[in-house]
Amino acid sequence: MSLFRLVASLRGAAILLSLGLLSACTVVVEEPRPGPRPLPQVCTMEYAPVCGQRGDLLRTFPNACHARADGFRVVHRGACRADLRPETPRICTREYAPVCAVRGRRAETFANACMARADGFRVVHRGECR
Numbered sequence: 001m002s003l004f005r006l007v008a009s010l011r012g013a014a015i016l017l018s019l020g021l022l023s024a025c026t027v028v029v030e031e032p033r034p035g036p037r038p039l040p041q042v043c044t045m046e047y048a049p050v051c052g053q054r055g056d057l058l059r060t061f062p063n064a065c066h067a068r069a070d071g072f073r074v075v076h077r078g079a080c081r082a083d084l085r086p087e088t089p090r091i092c093t094r095e096y097a098p099v100c101a102v103r104g105r106r107a108e109t110f111a112n113a114c115m116a117r118a119d120g121f122r123v124v125h126r127g128e129c130r
Helices: 003-024 064-069 113-118
Strands: 050-054 057-061 073-077 099-103 106-110 122-126
Touching: 050 064, 057 064, 064 073, 099 113, 106 113, 113 122
Parallel strands: none
Antiparallel strands: 050 057, 050 073, 099 106, 099 122
């Protein structure tokens, strides 16, 4: 056997051996696992209204924490101006401090001034209507 044939057959054997080893190998790709889910945002019941914005949507929230928890950016303190957004319900406390309020000719007693204003009434005096 000539030296050329011997080298060629050794090369062939090496190539076959390499292909055999490569085909027996498996590639494991570990994809990154998602991190732990963020804990839900817990907000206080403090009433310090803010105006929040997400895109073109403006919305009044009871406080900045609630706005951020819903994905809104606080644009200013206080309720959003009515001329910039549709009317949204007012959030009132449940404190009992009765007031007499009127709308047109109708007088009604409310638990507190906030609830009267939320229903579109104007407070005329403290205490129940007579």
